[in-house]
Structure formats: structure tokens, C-alpha cells
Amino acid sequence: MVSAPFLVSAPGKVILFGEHAVVYGKPAIAAAVSLRTFLLTTRNAAEFSDVVTLEFPDVDLQYSWKIQSLPWNAVPKRSIDTVRPPSELNTALMEALERGLVAHLSPLQRSAAVAFLYLYLCLCSADMPGMTLSVRSTLPIGAGLGSSASVSVCLAAALCLLSGEVSPPEKKGEGDGDFNAANYASIELIDAWAFLGERCIHGNPSGIDNAVASHGGAVMYQRMSKGNPNVREAMRNFPPLKLILIDSRQPRRTAVQVANVATLLQNYPLVTEPILNGIGALTSQAYKLLLMPKGKCDDAWEEQLRELVRVNHGLLVALGVSHPKLEAIRMAADELEIGETKLTGAGGGGCAITLVRRDVEESRIFELKQRLDGHGFEVYETSLGGFGVGCLFPTNSNAAEWEEWEEKLFSLHHMLGLGDREDIQKTVGVGSIDGWEFW
Numbered sequence: 001m002v003s004a005p006f007l008v009s010a011p012g013k014v015i016l017f018g019e020h021a022v023v024y025g026k027p028a029i030a031a032a033v034s035l036r037t038f039l040l041t042t043r044n045a046a047e048f049s050d051v052v053t054l055e056f057p058d059v060d061l062q063y064s065w066k067i068q069s070l071p072w073n074a075v076p077k078r079s080i081d082t083v084r085p086p087s088e089l090n091t092a093l094m095e096a097l098e099r100g101l102v103a104h105l106s107p108l109q110r111s112a113a114v115a116f117l118y119l120y121l122c123l124c125s126a127d128m129p130g131m132t133l134s135v136r137s138t139l140p141i142g143a144g145l146g147s148s149a150s151v152s153v154c155l156a157a158a159l160c161l162l163s164g165e166v167s168p169p170e171k172k173g174e175g176d177g178d179f180n181a182a183n184y185a186s187i188e189l190i191d192a193w194a195f196l197g198e199r200c201i202h203g204n205p206s207g208i209d210n211a212v213a214s215h216g217g218a219v220m221y222q223r224m225s226k227g228n229p230n231v232r233e234a235m236r237n238f239p240p241l242k243l244i245l246i247d248s249r250q251p252r253r254t255a256v257q258v259a260n261v262a263t264l265l266q267n268y269p270l271v272t273e274p275i276l277n278g279i280g281a282l283t284s285q286a287y288k289l290l291l292m293p294k295g296k297c298d299d300a301w302e303e304q305l306r307e308l309v310r311v312n313h314g315l316l317v318a319l320g321v322s323h324p325k326l327e328a329i330r331m332a333a334d335e336l337e338i339g340e341t342k343l344t345g346a347g348g349g350g351c352a353i354t355l356v357r358r359d360v361e362e363s364r365i366f367e368l369k370q371r372l373d374g375h376g377f378e379v380y381e382t383s384l385g386g387f388g389v390g391c392l393f394p395t396n397s398n399a400a401e402w403e404e405w406e407e408k409l410f411s412l413h414h415m416l417g418l419g420d421r422e423d424i425q426k427t428v429g430v431g432s433i434d435g436w437e438f439w
């Protein structure tokens with residue numbers, strides 16, 4: 001059990017191949033991005049010791065609940081011989097939460113508040129001291145980069161730390177290499193709780209986003225049915241890919257896009273199933289290509305990967321999850337012969353990725369960026385495959401620094417615009433402050 005204050009952080013992700021089909025048990029490939037969510041947990045002052053406060057400035061939500069008034073009676077009893085939470089939400093608890101606690105909030109705010117309350121009630125207890133949990137993300141929200149999963153992972157990590165379900169990361173010993181069994185078990189637990197947070201936000205998530213946000217790196221992921229463990233293959237030697245990440249800035253909710261595909265599947269199973277199978281098959285092909293030793297990643301290899309990107313996008317269009325703005329991005333990249341483009345994440349708006357040909361001159365990439373900018377789209381610079389969930393506790397040596405970036409991240413949020421994302425990230429980012437530890 002740890003005491004506040006402390007920070008946790010988790011990354012967003014880019015799905016390279018296989019979104020939507022992954023919900024139906026097909027493989028998908030995704031990698032962590034350098035844009036991240038940060039969650040600060042602080043102890044409330046004495047006069048607020050009986051409330052738990054949520055500050056979600058990115059979605060304009062600040063709310064306090066009296067801890068004693070929360071529906072503790074509806075919390076399902078945990079089985080003593082299983083450490084991991086069940087993968088289904090408890091209906092009685094969901095009903096108790098949605099009945100009155102969050103009814104007045106917008107859908108954007110409500111799903112995040114429900115995810116918090118669900119995890120808080122399951123992991124904490126009515127006698128916990130009053131806390132404030134403040135979340136701030138450098139990820140665009142509802143844009144396909146897994147902001148919901150990075151928030152869910154941060155909530156799960158903070159609440160697991162507070163309740164003692166997980167301990168802070170152990171320092172890796174000599175001979176451990178990258179692996180430490182206790183840390184691995186902690187990530188698995190955080191991932192499993194975050195999946196329930198994702199369920200509150202999405203309805204039917206595959207689990208790939210929370211897997212990447214908690215473990216980091218790049219993975220091939222496949223959801224298994226009938227209680228079989230999901231496949232999560234870490235892809236360690238992921239080749240450096242030249243990708244451009246473009247946000248159409250068309251808002252959409254993953255829950256709606258996933259539900260639309262479910263309806264299509266229900267109405268036209270004979271048409272939709274082959275599309276999902278096709279996406280699964282092309283992802284398996286891409287997986288083999290991405291595992292090739294560096295020496296074999298020649299022009300033909302690159303050409304095949306790009307083809308798979310194009311086919312993947314075409315099949316997503318067939319599922320009905322593209323958007324005219326995503327098509328405008330794809331057309332601009334096609335016209336300039338820069339590479340192949342696909343939407344990433346749930347689509348219906350949000351982001352696209354272009355896999356750039358290695359031989360393209362920088363001037364053409366510059367022109368693409370200018371055109372996209374002219375349409376009001378935002379181009380992100382991000383690197384793939386970074387750290388997963390981590391935490392930071394203030395120490396004497398970083399106390400002054402702590403105040404500086406705490407202020408920057410959480411107090412000035414209303415003044416910060418989109419352009420300041422990188423600035424925030426530089427100030428508080430993993431890698432720029434000593435002391436971040438990863439499980």
C-alpha cells in the first residue's frame with residue numbers, strides 16, 4: 001500500500017493492422033506511442049477527507065462524491081482464490097452507478113467517470129481517506145490512439161497502488177535482463193483491471209489497447225474465447241517504420257463504431273465474416289513480415305507491407321468505419337505517391353497512418369504536411385514502441401521539479417492549447433524526469 005502523492009503514466013497506441021477484427025478474435029498488431037496520459041493522486045485536505053474527487057480537465061469534468069454515499073453494497077465479493085478480476089462487468093454494480101451518480105454527465109464524461117467509480121469501488125474501501133485523482137493527457141481524445149485505454153490503465157495502476165493490490169516496481173536485479181516476475185505479475189493485474197475500465201468506456205473492447213498501454217512496446221494480440229488466455233506476443237525487434245500519423249480531428253466514439261460493426265455483422269453475417277477473416281489473414285501476413293531479420297527488409301519487403309496497409313484500409317471502408325476526412329488524407333498521400341494510408345483505431349474520424357516509401361524525398365512529405373494542415377488536420381510526431389505503465393514518487397531530490405511540472409500539467413490546463421502538447425510532454429514526460437519507474 002502506498003500513500004499519495006504520486007504520479008502514474010501510460011502510453012497511447014497505434015494499431016498498425018487488425019482493428020475491429022481483433023474484437024472478433026482475429027490477430028492485430030499495435031505499438032505504444034510516445035504520447036501519454038498522466039494521473040496525479042493527492043490526499044485531500046482535512047475538510048475534504050470524506051470525499052473522493054475526480055479532476056478530468058481534458059473532458060471538462062470535476063466532481064466529488066461522498067465516499068460513504070457510494071454504492072459499496074453493490075460491489076461483488078472477490079473470490080479469495082483468484083487474484084485477477086473477472087473479465088465481465090458486474091451488472092448490479094453498473095446499474096447502481098448509472099442510476100444516479102453520473103446521469104447528469106455528457107456521454108464523453110460519463111464513460112470516464114463510470115470507469116473510475118467502478119474501479120474505485122472494486123479496489124478501494126469505504127474507510128479510505130479522501131483523495132483527488134487528476135488526469136491529464138497529451139493524447140487527442142476519441143481519435144483512435146487509445147486515450148481511453150491509457151486513462152483506464154492509469155486509473156487501474158493508481159487504485160491498485162493505493163489499495164496495495166500491486167507494489168511499486170521492483171528494481172530489476174542483475175541477471176534479470178528485462179524480466180522481473182513480480183513486476184510482470186503487477187502489469188498483468190493492472191492490465192486486467194484496466195480491461196474492465198475499457199469495458200465501461202467501450203462496451204466490447206478486444207483488450208489490445210490496454211495490453212499495449214500497460215506493457216508498452218509492440219505486440220501481436222489475439223483475443224481468445226471460452227476463458228482461454230489471450231495471445232500477447234511481444235515483438236521485440238520491431239523494424240523502424242517510417243510512419244506519418246495524421247489526426248482528421250473528426251470526433252467520434254469508439255463505442256459507436258464498434259457497435260456499428262456489430263450491427264453489420266448481425267445483419268449481413270455472410271458478407272461481414274469474410275471481411276473480418278480477411279483482416280485477420282492480412283494481419284498474420286504482416287506479422288510474418290515484421291518478424292523478418294533486418295537483412296531481409298528490402299524494397300520488396302517494404303512494398304508488401306504497404307500493400308497490406310492498403311488492403312487493410314479497403315476492408316475497413318467496407319465495414320463502414322471510414323470517414324470523408326480520412327479519405328481526404330488517404331487521397332492526399334496517394335496523389336503525392338508518398339506511401340499507403342489506413343485509418344487507425346476505431347475510425348469514423350480520428351487518425352490515419354501513412355506508411356511512407358523509403359525513397360520519398362523530404363520535400364514531398366513537407367508538401368503533404370502543408371496540404372493536411374490546410375485542411376485543418378494535425379500531424380503528430382511520435383515514436384513507436386516506448387515504455388508501458390510507470391509511476392513516479394516525489395523524493396527530496398526532485399521535490400522542486402515536482403512542483404514545477406505538477407503546476408504545468410495540472411494547474412494551467414485550461415490555458416494550454418493543442419500546440420502545447422509537446423511542451424507538456426517535454427516538461428513532465430517519461431525520460432525527461434529522473435525517477436520514473438516501470439513495472
Ligand SMILES: Nc1ncnc2c1ncn2[C@@H]1O[C@H](COP(=O)(O)OP(=O)(O)O)[C@@H](O)[C@H]1O
Nearest residue numbers: 058108112137142143144145146147148253254
Ligand atoms: N484525458 C482524458 N480525461 C478523461 N477521460 C478521458 C481522457 N481521455 C480519454 N478519456 C475517456 O475515453 C473516451 C474516449 O475513448 P474512445 O472513444 O475509446 O477513443 P480513443 O480511445 O480512441 O481516444 C472519452 O469519452 C473519455 O471517457
Ligand SMILES: C[C@@](O)(CCOP(=O)(O)O)CC(=O)O
Nearest residue numbers: 020144146205206254345346
Ligand atoms: C476498434 C478497436 O479495434 C480499436 C479501438 O481503438 P480506439 O479506442 O479507437 O483507440 C476496438 C478494440 O480493439 O477494442
Ligand SMILES: [Mg+2]
Nearest residue numbers: 146148149254
Ligand atoms: Mg479507446
